[in-house]
Amino acid sequence: MQNDTIAAIATGLTASGIGIVRMSGPESFSVISRIFTRKDGTPGDFSRPGRIHYGFVNVSRETSDEVLVMNMKAPHSYTGEDTIEIDCHGGPLMMKRVLEAVLSAGARLAESGEFTKRAFLNGRIDLAQAEAVIDVINAKNDDSIKASTSQLKGSVSKKVGELREKLIRSCAYIEAALDDPEHYDLTGYAEELLPILTEILSELEKLIASYRYGKVVKEGINTCILGKPNAGKSSLLNALLGEERAIVTNIPGTTRDAIRESITFDGLTLNIIDTAGVRETEDTVEKIGVEMAYRFAENADLILYVIDSSAPQDDSDRMIMDFIEKKGLKAICLYNKCDLDPAGTKNPENVSRETLRVSTVTGEGIDKLMNKIRDMFVDGSVRLNDQVVITTERHVELLKKAAASVKNAVSSVESGMPEDFWTIDLMDAYTALGLITGQETGEDLINRIFSEFCMGK
Numbered sequence: 001m002q003n004d005t006i007a008a009i010a011t012g013l014t015a016s017g018i019g020i021v022r023m024s025g026p027e028s029f030s031v032i033s034r035i036f037t038r039k040d041g042t043p044g045d046f047s048r049p050g051r052i053h054y055g056f057v058n059v060s061r062e063t064s065d066e067v068l069v070m071n072m073k074a075p076h077s078y079t080g081e082d083t084i085e086i087d088c089h090g091g092p093l094m095m096k097r098v099l100e101a102v103l104s105a106g107a108r109l110a111e112s113g114e115f116t117k118r119a120f121l122n123g124r125i126d127l128a129q130a131e132a133v134i135d136v137i138n139a140k141n142d143d144s145i146k147a148s149t150s151q152l153k154g155s156v157s158k159k160v161g162e163l164r165e166k167l168i169r170s171c172a173y174i175e176a177a178l179d180d181p182e183h184y185d186l187t188g189y190a191e192e193l194l195p196i197l198t199e200i201l202s203e204l205e206k207l208i209a210s211y212r213y214g215k216v217v218k219e220g221i222n223t224c225i226l227g228k229p230n231a232g233k234s235s236l237l238n239a240l241l242g243e244e245r246a247i248v249t250n251i252p253g254t255t256r257d258a259i260r261e262s263i264t265f266d267g268l269t270l271n272i273i274d275t276a277g278v279r280e281t282e283d284t285v286e287k288i289g290v291e292m293a294y295r296f297a298e299n300a301d302l303i304l305y306v307i308d309s310s311a312p313q314d315d316s317d318r319m320i321m322d323f324i325e326k327k328g329l330k331a332i333c334l335y336n337k338c339d340l341d342p343a344g345t346k347n348p349e350n351v352s353r354e355t356l357r358v359s360t361v362t363g364e365g366i367d368k369l370m371n372k373i374r375d376m377f378v379d380g381s382v383r384l385n386d387q388v389v390i391t392t393e394r395h396v397e398l399l400k401k402a403a404a405s406v407k408n409a410v411s412s413v414e415s416g417m418p419e420d421f422w423t424i425d426l427m428d429a430y431t432a433l434g435l436i437t438g439q440e441t442g443e444d445l446i447n448r449i450f451s452e453f454c455m456g457k
Helices: 028-035 092-104 114-121 127-138 142-152 155-179 189-219 233-241 284-299 315-327 366-377 393-414 419-437 443-450
Strands: 006-009 016-024 036-038 051-058 064-072 083-090 221-227 259-265 268-274 302-308 331-336 355-357
Touching: 006 092, 006 114, 016 028, 016 092, 016 114, 028 036, 028 064, 028 083, 028 092, 036 064, 051 092, 064 092, 083 092, 114 127, 114 443, 127 142, 127 155, 127 419, 127 443, 142 155, 142 189, 155 189, 155 419, 189 268, 189 366, 189 393, 189 419, 221 233, 221 284, 221 315, 221 366, 233 259, 233 268, 233 302, 233 331, 268 366, 284 315, 302 315, 302 366, 331 366, 355 366, 393 419
Parallel strands: 221 268, 221 302, 302 331, 331 355
Antiparallel strands: 006 016, 016 083, 036 051, 051 064, 064 083, 259 268
């Protein structure tokens, strides 16, 4: 299929100033020559790469679109193949018509992620870099962009390559000594090998630990606002968003369905769900809302438990707190309405370390809340500028597998097992790391990864 010439719309199908139709493959220059004419009506000359050509693409017998065409010669393109990019007018219909003209001239419609897949297969990027492409596209905040662009430049690949090199050197020496003991001596090699393996294991564990932050950066913090009716949950949502997103009234039970919003602060994203007030009720619809609130809370990364500090705590408050403690959920208790007179509630400073006084009316405590959330989820030792951060679950699982194999190798060395046992575990670790970058991989994995891409990428 790599002998085919593929094409797709590379920009969103929405009205915009410019739309891009991308083409890649050995017939790209021939295909564009069949449908493109210069302003004076003569054919375009695409023999010289790296040029931008102004003219028209004939989308039908009666219609043409004014375009700019860029031609890139293999291997100096994103895919490593001859590539054409057509900048046409950005109306959805016109982009479709230009694509139809390209397909009629000899190209075929690209599959999801096929351009990046070809870049990988042609050696332009490795698998970890390819996965970073989709992360760049889906980035939600500045830290997410930093992490994904760092991976796209090869930060993860470089680190994995360094670890694989150390592993294969050790394996190669052991294998050479086993095959040719006259020239290679394994006497005392265990003492030399153990520090190397300890260092590799330390590096792997550091990468694995970075995923806690990387997951937050990439996916955001799934945050559930929980509390009894009229505690100020919807007011908190509005305060965090800086706009009136949720309806706020003095009538208990106003919020019956979950409201979902996202906010970005200090490089992180909160994926917020404002839930129905939790209380005992006979109202069928409200009961469903309460059940949903518990379900969302149980699956959340963080609970913002809102307590009305101007009203006495009751059975509903105790029911919510029991639920949080029983499930072992990460929560911050927010004593809301601190601008009003307290009603004999417990001193929030003595209840829990994760407790704050806030007012959604005056804004008091909101900045402290955001700082506390960041402290809870971001390790101060992690810095995107000087540390490789893992953001992909596939990568962290393979790193864990590699770490387990290195630990087994350490145990084998320390217990005096035969040297050929050492290499089995070391090669398992080497293979697991190779799966991250695609140096060890299979067709099914490649197809699964690239199926998650959009059509024109």
